[in-house]
Amino acid sequence: MTTSNELIEFQYRVMTAKPNMCLFGNLDCKKTAIKAHSLQNSTIFELLSSDGHVITIGISRDENHKPISKWKRIGRNLASTFTGLCSTHDNSIFEKIDKNPINIQDKEHLFLLAYRALYKELHANLAAGIQSQMSYLKLVDAGLYPKGEPSPPGLFATAQLANAYRTQLYKDTFDTVYYEKTWKTISHEVYELHDQTPIIGCSQLFSVDYVRFRDSVLRIILNILPITPNSSVAIFSFTEEESTLARDYINSRIFGDGPLLKYQISKIVIENTSNFFINPATFSKWSKKRKMKSSTTLQILYLNSK
């Protein structure tokens, strides 16, 4: 009989289970996946890091083993990495934005930034599916749920896998754009943040669950990148078919300029993303109260903090 301690220990181990495969195209690439960066290391983390590190939010467990979010320091070489692309595809697809400065006038650059966020999200969705399925099977094995009958953890695992499948279908649209080089069919709203020290880097696909699109919900990709020591950009990307809904959403959330614009973008970051990284030099100036609030509520990241 599996004891509760064994189950808890298993839960800790399962949290680190991740797919390790190249997600290019139809998932038929057999090469080994590398630790690919979802945010560019050479420029973006160079601007964001201090002593080779950045700050991010990780998942920890409290004394009752419940998941909690917690700030953590991470080496820039590991930050934002995921094992979802082989070196051949990572290099060949993203060479233009890895070896050149980001040009926000270049539609191919903007597409590639969004495309990379999509790979990262598909990998995260698959990891969630694998982890929930492993947990479910362990609970069945322990005799806590019947085998072959619907149960809450079984239904949860199925929902996670279905979510990964929907992300793969969404990625199909971007795969076609990549193959056909029809960059302009992906739309973008770009906000240039001038007089802005490098504070945050972010790359994330998120859904707007209260806005229906066909038989699913609206999806938007957000990238926030420090470009120079004095400027950053926030880029919202979406498909042509979703562009009216996406622009309605963005315009309802972002309508200020100056500090208000930065605050409104920050709110979208904390409400919708987890793949973001903060400059430790800025973080060290935050008060304890602000660090606590930022990790647990929707209050975070006034991007204009100096």
Ligand SMILES: [Zn+2]
């Ligand atoms: Zn590959």
